[in-house]
Amino acid sequence: MAVTYTYDDENIFAKILKGEIPCNEVYRDEYALAFHDIAPQAPTHILVIPTGKYVSIDDFGTNASAEEVTGFYKAVAKVAEQEGLTENGFRTIANTGDHGGQEVPHYHVHLLGGAKVGPMVMKAA
DSSP: OOOOOOOOTTSHHHHHHTTSSOOOEEEEOSSEEEEEOSSOSSSEEEEEEESSOOSSHHHHHHHSOHHHHHHHHHHHHHHHHHTTOTTTOEEEEOOOHHHHTOOSSSOOEEEEESSOOOOSOOOOO
């Protein structure tokens, strides 16, 4: 069964992309915007979002063009290198949907590093 994705143009990341809400930007190109998380969970915690209107990783993978997918993941790699995360390693997280803990309905990845980040996930309740 195909899923229908409805994008909310008023979500906080949409407003950041439109310049309505400021962010601590570290990278921007035509495919992605990267900025520091306002509630960091590691010494370095950066969010990377595509510039297109995608709700989740499955929406992005299904509906983004090959150029958008490639451009986005190249931007993720550039940000990780630029922020010094590649030398000792980092974690990349993409929460999806309610059970996955997604809080903002705009696809994004978290880059966490600067120290060991702990266990991969907490045990489910």
